[in-house]
Amino acid sequence: xxxxxxxxxxxxxxxxxxxxxxxxxxxxxxxxxxxxxxxxxxxxxxxxxxxxxxxxxxxxxxxxxxxxxxxxxxxxxxxxxxxxxxxxxxxxxxxxxxxxxxxxxxxxxxxxxxxxxxxxxxxxxxxxxxxxxxxxxxxxxxxxxxxxxxxxxxxxxxxxxxxxxxxxxxxxxxxxxxxxxxxxxxxxxxxxxxxxxxxxxxxxxxxxxxxxxxxxxxxxxxxxxxxxxxxxxxxxxxxxxxxxxxxxxxxxxxxxxxxxxxxxxxxxxxxxxxxxxxxxxxxxxxxxxxxxxxxxxxxxxxxxxxxxxxxxxxxxxxxxxxxxxxxxxxxxxxxxxxxxxxxxxxxxxxxxxxxxxxxxxxxxxxxxxxxxxxxxxxxxxxxxxxxxxxxxxxxxxxxxxxxxxxxxxxxxxxxxxxxxxxxxxxxxxxxxxxxxxxxxxxxxxxxxxxxxxxxxxxxxxxxxxxxxxxxxxxxxxxx
Numbered sequence: 380x381x382x383x384x385x386x387x388x389x390x391x392x393x394x395x396x397x398x399x400x401x402x403x404x405x406x407x408x409x410x411x412x413x414x415x416x417x418x419x420x421x422x423x424x425x426x427x428x429x430x431x432x433x434x435x436x437x438x439x440x441x442x443x444x445x446x447x448x449x450x451x452x453x454x455x456x457x458x459x460x461x462x463x464x465x466x467x468x469x470x471x472x473x474x475x476x477x478x479x480x481x482x483x484x485x486x487x488x489x490x491x492x493x494x495x496x497x498x499x500x501x502x503x504x505x506x507x508x509x510x511x512x513x514x515x516x517x518x519x520x521x522x523x524x525x526x527x528x529x530x531x532x533x534x535x536x537x538x539x540x541x542x543x544x545x546x547x548x549x550x551x552x553x554x555x556x557x558x559x560x561x562x563x564x565x566x567x568x569x570x571x572x573x574x575x576x577x578x579x580x581x582x583x584x585x586x587x588x589x590x591x592x593x594x595x596x597x598x599x600x601x602x603x604x605x606x607x608x609x610x611x612x613x614x615x616x617x618x619x620x621x622x623x624x625x626x627x628x629x630x631x632x633x634x635x636x637x638x639x640x641x642x643x644x645x646x647x648x649x650x651x652x653x654x655x656x657x658x659x660x661x662x663x664x665x666x667x668x669x670x671x672x673x674x675x676x677x678x679x680x681x682x683x684x685x686x687x688x689x690x691x692x693x694x695x696x697x698x699x700x701x702x703x704x705x706x707x708x709x710x711x712x713x714x715x716x717x718x719x720x721x722x723x724x725x726x727x728x729x730x731x732x733x734x735x736x737x738x739x740x741x742x743x744x745x746x747x748x749x750x751x752x753x754x755x756x757x758x759x760x761x762x763x764x765x766x767x768x769x770x771x772x773x774x775x776x777x778x779x780x781x782x783x784x785x786x787x788x789x790x791x792x793x794x795x796x797x798x799x800x801x802x803x804x805x806x807x808x809x810x811x812x813x814x815x816x817x818x819x820x821x822x823x824x825x826x827x828x829x830x831x832x833x834x835x836x837x838x839x840x841x842x843x844x845x846x847x848x849x850x851x852x853x854x855x856x857x858x
Contacts, residue, residue: 390414391810395802401515405444405554405857410802412553413441413810418546420808425540436845439833439852441803442541443815444556446857449513453856454826456518456721457509457819463714464523465501467700468691469493471709481700482691482758483789488661491673491687502692504574504823505685506567506653508830511721511817515799518817519723524761525692527684528655530845531818531830534561541853557858563820563828568613570823571684572624575650578682585617585624588642588649590631591656592663602628624650631668640678642671651682658761660689695791696758698725728755728781728790746781746792755780758789768841769795800836803852812836816843817854829854 391410400407413419423440445453472478479489496502508529511518538561541547551558568587575585589609596602609626617624627644634652637643642652652672657663664672675681685692701718702725704710710718726733732741746753750769755777757765767780784790800812818830831854834843843849 391802398515398799399802401799402449403444403446403857405446405556408554409442409444409550412550416546416549419550420804421544421546423541423544437850438537438540439803439850440541440544442538442547442853442855443801443803443831444855444857450856452518453817453819453829456520456717457511458821458824458826459717460509460520460721461507461523461525461821462501462824463701463710463717464507464525464697465496465503465505465692467697469496469501471700471704478691482694482696484690488687488690492690492692495676495683495687496691499578499688502685502688504570504577504682505688505692506570506823507692507821509819509821511819512796512798513815513817514796517720518819519796520698520721521723521793521796521816522695522756523697525685526658526689527653528657529818529820531820531851532564532567534563534820534828534830537561537831537851537853538855542855559856559858561828561856563822564609564612565616566820566822566825566827568609568616570825570827571651571653571682572613572616573823574682574684579650579679583620583622584648585613585622585650586644586647587613587624587626587651587653588634588644589626589628589653589655590634590664590668591628593630593632595656596628596630631664634668634671636671636674639680640674641680642675649681651684652686653684654686654689657685657689658693658759660687694758695725695756696727696789698722698793699727699791702726723794723796725791725793728784728792729788730785742792743781743785747778750774750777752795754793754795755784756791756793757784757787758791766842771841801833801852803833805835814841814843815852816849829856 396407396410399410425438468478472481475486475490475493478493479486482489505525506527506529507523507525508531509523510521512521538558542551571587572585606626606628613624613626625647629644633644635643637648642649654660654664661669672683676683676686701722705715705718724735729742732739753769755767767777769777798814801815802810802812805811813833814836816832818832820827831852832843832845832849833852834849845851
């Protein structure tokens with residue numbers, strides 16, 4: 380939507396206020412607030428927060444408020460879709476040979492992944508974040524990142540920083556807002572403790588290792604500071620029952636094998652391992668760590684998040700797997716409706732035919748003829764660097780990308796979702812429409828909060844990702 384760019388004292392068109400009102404009455408009221416309160420356009424004071432070496436992105440000054448139907452959809456759709464994706468490899472593929480072929484991974488890794496799923500109630504405790512776009516009617520899932528290293532755990536800090544601004548405090552008082560405080564970090568550790576209780580013989584202790592490759596481990600000072608902060612969060616959960624635990628941050632190579640096939644770090648037994656930096660688990664963690672971790676997992680002395688199962692869970696092709704079964708009895712009717720309503724049409728990029736909306740297409744011809752309505756992305760990439768958005772890509776570059784995807788294998792094509800814009804303060808101090816991606820966390824089986832990424836519309840590549848210059852906004856849920 381193209382709209383005038385109001386300045387302090389200007390006015391938003393009624394249709395823009397109505398659009399924000401679909402998110403919540405407070406979202407529309409905030410636009411009216413900015414029309415009469417110039418202080419809302421003041422530059423923010425987040426520099427100390429953004430200067431932290433553990434905060435890799437810029438925080439936007441204006442909040443977005445949600446409640447009612449949209450908030451319920453967030454809390455219901457993300458866990459339901461996450462659960463279906465975690466069940467899909469065993470339920471829809473079953474055999475190791477089929478899984479290895481589908482995901483393009485060696486047979487032994489596919490076997491380890493399916494075995495891990497079978498032993499953990501289909502990764503019941505796994506950590507994930509779905510990336511969604513709201514099209515004005517429903518939240519549409521672009522991908523589900525099933526890796527322990529998803530960014531955005533700072534949800535509570537986002538809300539605190541944005542609402543601490545004087546103008547935002549005034550608005551909150553005027554509207555008598557009742558904010559539902561995010562609990563992402565607390566729910567993260569609660570899920571870890573619950574997972575350890577299910578997987579191991581509980582002994583009143585839960586030490587957690589958060590592991591990185593050498594190049595991504597934070598410096599010693601910040602790492603120690605964060606470890607203490609995380610440990611305090613963990614101990615709040617454990618102390619009421621007299622249990623104890625500690626959070627340690629280290630490299631994979633620091634983990635050692637102890638007595639009884641246990642894993643140890645700095646002389647302490649690890650009960651759970653969060654493989655934070657493990658998009659390519661074997662390459663980043665190393666074969667020696669993977670072997671030690673597998674031995675401990677087999678002996679049921681450690682919980683691995685997300686462990687071997689990540690090889691099949693963290694793949695965009697899982698959305699194609701759902702669409703390939705959307706007309707079959709392998710999915711229940713509610714599950715089929717969930718896919719149709721909340722997952723844009725997605726298929727594997729191959730030289731074969733596909734059914735779409737009742738029409739049969741040869742996939743290369745479909746890609747060539749419908750460029751502006753499609754998005755091309757690799758199944759196992761992240762950060763948005765390789766994503767090609769058809770409307771933002773020239774025909775020549777699109778044709779080249781399609782040929783490369785067909786030759787490489789492992790790519791998916793997805794129906795383009797047109798986002799409902801959020802109007803907010805722009806980089807030049809005026810209001811502009813933003814494209815927004817809603818990052819919705821699922822921690823085990825619990826909805827874990829939200830991570831809001833924003834980029835001015837019609838700029839850049841069409842990819843809304845912090846690695847591509849997007850900023851993070853405070854998506855505030857109201858009671």
